[in-house]
Amino acid sequence: MIASLVEDLKKGSISPEEYVEKTYEIIEKVEKKIHAFITIRPKEEVLKEVKEKVKQREGKLAGVLIAVKDNISTKGIRTTCASKMLEEYIPPYDATVIEKLKQEGAVILGKTNMDEFAMGSTTETSYFGPTRNPWDLERTPGGSSGGSGAALASNIVQLALGSDTGGSIRAPAAFNAVFGLKPSYGTVSRYGLVAYANSLEQIGPMARNAYDLELLYTIISGDDWRDATTINFEKKPIELSELKGIKIGLLKNILDYSQKEVQSIFNSLLNKLTSEGVEINEVELKYAEYALPAYYIIAMSEASSNLARFDGVRYGYSKYYDGVWKETFAKNRGEGFGIEVKRRILLGSFILSAGYYEQYYVKALKVRRLIKDELDSLLKKFDLIVSPTMPVLPPKIGEVIDDPLRMYAMDLNTVLANLAGIPALSQPAGFYNNLPIGLQLMGKYLSDYYLMAVSKLIQKITKLYDLTAPIS
Numbered sequence: 001m002i003a004s005l006v007e008d009l010k011k012g013s014i015s016p017e018e019y020v021e022k023t024y025e026i027i028e029k030v031e032k033k034i035h036a037f038i039t040i041r042p043k044e045e046v047l048k049e050v051k052e053k054v055k056q057r058e059g060k061l062a063g064v065l066i067a068v069k070d071n072i073s074t075k076g077i078r079t080t081c082a083s084k085m086l087e088e089y090i091p092p093y094d095a096t097v098i099e100k101l102k103q104e105g106a107v108i109l110g111k112t113n114m115d116e117f118a119m120g121s122t123t124e125t126s127y128f129g130p131t132r133n134p135w136d137l138e139r140t141p142g143g144s145s146g147g148s149g150a151a152l153a154s155n156i157v158q159l160a161l162g163s164d165t166g167g168s169i170r171a172p173a174a175f176n177a178v179f180g181l182k183p184s185y186g187t188v189s190r191y192g193l194v195a196y197a198n199s200l201e202q203i204g205p206m207a208r209n210a211y212d213l214e215l216l217y218t219i220i221s222g223d224d225w226r227d228a229t230t231i232n233f234e235k236k237p238i239e240l241s242e243l244k245g246i247k248i249g250l251l252k253n254i255l256d257y258s259q260k261e262v263q264s265i266f267n268s269l270l271n272k273l274t275s276e277g278v279e280i281n282e283v284e285l286k287y288a289e290y291a292l293p294a295y296y297i298i299a300m301s302e303a304s305s306n307l308a309r310f311d312g313v314r315y316g317y318s319k320y321y322d323g324v325w326k327e328t329f330a331k332n333r334g335e336g337f338g339i340e341v342k343r344r345i346l347l348g349s350f351i352l353s354a355g356y357y358e359q360y361y362v363k364a365l366k367v368r369r370l371i372k373d374e375l376d377s378l379l380k381k382f383d384l385i386v387s388p389t390m391p392v393l394p395p396k397i398g399e400v401i402d403d404p405l406r407m408y409a410m411d412l413n414t415v416l417a418n419l420a421g422i423p424a425l426s427q428p429a430g431f432y433n434n435l436p437i438g439l440q441l442m443g444k445y446l447s448d449y450y451l452m453a454v455s456k457l458i459q460k461i462t463k464l465y466d467l468t469a470p471i472s
Contacts (some may be wrong), residue, residue, distance in 0.1 A: 001209065001211050001212055002060075002061065002064060002211075002212045002215055003060075003211075003215070005019075005158070006060065006061065006062050006063070006105075009062065009063045009064075010057050010062060016047060016050040016051045016054050016063060017047065019050065019063070019065075020043060020046055020047045020065075023065055023109065023156060023157070024043050026155060026156050027040065027156055029471075030134070030471050031156075033132065033137055033471060034131060034132045034133075034134050034137070034141075034150045034154060034471070035128075035129060035130065035131050035132060035147075035150075036067070036112055036113060036131055036147045036148075036151040037067070037110045037111065037112055037113060037147060038078075038080055038082060038110075038111050038112065038113050038114075038147070039070070039077060039078045039080075039110050040109065041108065041109060041110055046065070046107060046109060049107045050063045050065070050107050051063075053105040053106075056105065059103065059104035059105030059106070060105070060219060061101065061104045061105045061106040061159075061215075063105060064105065064107065064158070064159065065106075065107050065108075065109040065157050065158075066101060066106045066107070066109060066157060066159045066160060066161065067108075067109055067110060067112050067147070067148055067151045067152075067156070067157045067160040067161070068098070068108055068110075068111055068112065068148075068160070069111070069112050069114055069145050069148050069160070069161055069162050070082055070111040070112060070147070071114060071117070071118055071163060071193060071194045071196075072161060072163065072192060072193055072194075072203060073091040073093060073094060073098070073193075073194070074091060074094060074095070074098055074108060074111065075091055075092060075093055075098075076090060076091075077108060077110075078111065079091050079111060079194070080111070080127070080128070081116065081117045081194050082113060082114045082115065082116045082117070082125070082126035082127055082128055083117055083127050083336065083338065084317055084335065084336050084337075084338070085310050085316040085336035085337055086194075086310075086316060086317075087127070087317070089316075091192075093192065094192060095189075095191060095192020095193060095203075096191045096192055096226060097161060097188065097189060097220040098192065100219055100220050100222075101219060101220065104219050106159075106219075109156075109157060112145070112146075112147030112148045112151055112160065113126050113128060113129075113130075113131045113146060113147030113150075114143065114145055114146065114147055114148075114168075115144035115146070115168075116340060116341050117196055117303070117307065117341050118144040118145075118163055118165055118168055118201070119144065119196065119303065119340050119344050120143045120144050120407070121142065121143045121144070121167070121168075121171055121400075121407050121408075121410045121411055122140035122141075122142065122143045122395065122397075122400060122401060122407065123140060123141055123142070123143040123144060123145075123146025123147060123172075124140060124143070124397065124401045125143075125338055125339075125340040125341070127338060130397055131146040131147050131150050132150070132397065133175060133176065133394050133469075134150050134153040134176065134469035135153065135175075135176065135394070135434060135435060135436055135469045136394065136434065137471070138396050138397060139175075139394040139396050139397065139435070140175065140394055140395055140396070140397055140399075141153075141172050141175050141176050141394070142171035142173075142174065142390070143171060143172065144163075144165075144168040145160075145162030145164070145168050145169050145171075145180075145206065146172045146175075148160035148161065148162045148169075148172060148206050149172025149173060149175065149176035149178055149180070150172070152176060152178040152206060152208055153176035153177060153178055153467070153468070153469045154468065154469055154471060155208075158208050158212060159205070159212060160205075160206040161203060161204070161205065161206065161220070162180060162203070162204055162205075162206050163193055163196075163201055163202065163203050163204065164180075164182040164201065164202055164204050164414075164418065165196050165197050165200045165201040165299060165418060166200065166295055166411045166414055166415040166418050167182075167389075167390075167413070167414025167415060167418070169181065169182050169204045169206060169426075170182055170389050170390075170414050170424060170425075170438065170440060171389070171390055171410070171414060171426075172206070173206060173389065173426040173427070173438060174388075174389035174390045174426045174428075174436060174438025174440075175390065175436055175438070176469075177428040177431070177436035177464065177467045178206060178208055178428070178467070179206065179207050179208065179209060179210055179212075179213045179425070179426070179427045179428075179455065179465070180204065180205070180206045180207075180213075180425070180426050181205050181206075181213055181217055181423065181424075181425045181448065181451070181452070182202055182204050182414075182417055182418065182423060182424045182425075183202050183203075183204050183217065183221065183448055184421065184422060184445050184446050184447075184448055185202060185229070185421035185445075186229050186231040186421075187221045187222075187230070187231065187233060187423075187446070187448060188202055188204065188217075188220055188221050188222075188230075189203070189220075189222070189226065189227040189230050190202065190203060190227050190229065190230075191224055191226040191227045195302075196299070196302070196303055196306060197298065197299040197302035197306070198229075198302055199298065199302060200295070200299055200302070200418040200419070201418075205217045205220060208465065208466045208467070209459060209465040209466050210452055210455040210456040210458075210459050210465065211456060213452060213455070214237055214449070214452040214456075217448065217452070218235055218237065221235060221448075222235065233446055236449060237449050237452070238449045238450055238452075238453040239453060239456075240453045240454065240456075240457055242277070242457070243273060243276045243277060243278050243457050243458070243461075244276060244277030244278070245277060245278075246277075246278050246279065246383050246454065247279045247281070247381070247382045247383045247384075248273070248278055248279065248280045248382055248384050249280075249282075249283040249378050249379075249381065249382035249384070249386070250270070250280055250281065250283065250385075250386055251283060251284075251285050251288075251385060251386070251387045252282040252283065252284055253284050253285060253288050254285060254288060254387045254388075254391075254412065254416075255387060255388065257391050257412055258388050258391040258392070258413075259392050259393060261433075261437075262390070262391060262392065262393065262432070262437055263388070264432065265430040265431070265437045266388045266429055266437065266439065268430060269429045269430060269462065270386075272461055272462070273461075276461060280386075281382070283378055283382075283385075285371075285374060285375070285378070287367060287371050287374060288412075288416075290367045290370075290371070291367075291371055291412065291416055291419060292408060292411065292412055292415060293364070293367075294363075294364040294365075294367040294368050294371070294419065295364075295368075295411070295415040295418065295419055296347075296408060297351055297360050297361060297363075297364035298364050298365065298368065299344075299348075300344045300347045301351050301352050301361050301364075302348070303341075303344050303345060303348050304345045304346075304347075304349045304352065305348070305352070307337075307341070307345055310333065310337075311328075311329050311332065311333065312328055312329060312331070312332025312333065312336065313328060313329070313332075316332065316336055317332050318332055319331070319332060319335065320332050320335075340404070343404065368419045371419050371420060372419060375416065375420045375442070376420070376444075379422070379442075379443065379444045383443070383450075384441050384442065384451070384454065385441075385442040386439065386440060386441055387413045387440050387442075388413060388429070388437065388438065388439070389414065389426040389429075389437075389438030389439060389440040390413060390414070390437075390438060391409075391412055391413055393432060393435045393437070394435055394436070395410075414440070416442070417442050421445060422442055422444065422445050422447075423443055423445070423447060423448040423451055424440055424443075425440070425452065425455055426438040426439065426441075427439055427441075427464070427465075428459075428462065428464035428465070428467065429462070429464075430462070430464070439458070441454060441455065
């Protein structure tokens with residue numbers, strides 16, 4: 001665990017040189033195979049920072065290396081959003097979460113690969129090329145935070161940051177057999193996150209076990225005057241002694257959409273939980289069939305608005321200037337954005353256009369409210385709601401990228417929490433033919449610490465934590 005690593009660094013049981021050297025040895029061995037990073041900082045620069053942080057002996061993460069998704073602003077370190085549009089962008093400021101990490105002594109190792117502007121579920125839409133799953137190099141690591149998931153699964157780092165708009169932390173967590181939390185909306189500042197869909201997305205922690213996940217969440221969460229959507233809340237980790245007596249609602253109609261292989265592993269885990277005294281009841285989620293269309297209508301609409309700033313004049317890729325603004329705008333955006341980003345901008349612009357706004361966007365917002373109310377109602381009856389994190393096994397590279405509807409359908413289980421603003425956690429549930437499958441826990445608004453407390457008990461039962469993929 002990270003607490004032990006920090007203690008070893010402070011005591012001198014592990015020297016900064018040994019720690020950094022080991023990290024770069026792993027990078028040398030696996031990075032060319034998995035492509036988890038877009039930018040890796042020079043070893044000498046990183047070692048110097050680690051030495052300074054360890055010497056100061058301050059902070060919960062003194063000297064610890066962390067990987068950061070490449071849509072989170074890092075002062076002086078390139079932040080591309082995996083897009084040609086921002087290929088050379090170097091932010092002049094740190095995101096709030098980065099400031100908090102630095103205050104606790106963390107050192108940024110590099111920026112991880114992702115789907116372009118976080119639009120994708122496989123980390124294949126990246127301008128810099130796809131990331132591969134460390135458990136099976138022919139398969140995707142999930143998306144859009146796939147680089148962070150792969151970096152954890154290959155043990156390059158023990159901590160990483162991702163962002164989650166509709167499952168972008170939880171999908172890679174499930175496909176890489178690591179832990180990921182989509183926090184309650186407003187508990188983590190989005191200041192410094194390059195926006196995709198403001199009302200849905202959250203920066204969140206990713207780690208190799210539930211204890212480190214909790215530590216990272218505690219550090220990055222909290223109110224921020226620069227983000228008006230953040231809230232004040234009590235940050236108090238919870239310790240549970242046993243699972244016995246916990247009431248869980250199993251989303252049966254969501255489970256039914258999952259592949260048989262996923263259902264098999266998932267049901268096996270549920271049997272283990274039942275034997276520990278957990279009370280599990282099957283429930284039907286009303287309006288589940290409308291969740292995906294409502295989510296994508298809202299997300300694409302917000303994306304078309306957020307990405308309008310990248311016009312080649314004010315921001316972004318700026319190769320052309322023809323003297324005519326429309327021509328300049330069209331050429332720069334045409335070359336700067338990839339096909340999936342263009343698709344979502346076009347659809348979002350269409351949805352928000354005159355005559356269709358009420359027909360699509362307003363209806364989607366009403367459906368969102370119905371789903372939120374339904375989830376809130378279920379969570380009054382149960383302590384938690386569970387489902388498989390992803391309804392499918394990790395797809396092969398190229399298998400879904402040319403079939404957008406199939407790729408969007410992968411998000412069925414995860415978009416629910418984003419629509420409702422509630423916390424959702426993914427952790428390893430088991431393996432099918434050496435391919436990871438995830439368990440998703442969803443809880444009441446602001447029950448993030450409760451989810452992590454339950455997760456800590458589940459990982460003791462399954463022994464599925466601190467897993468490292470045997471990359472060949």
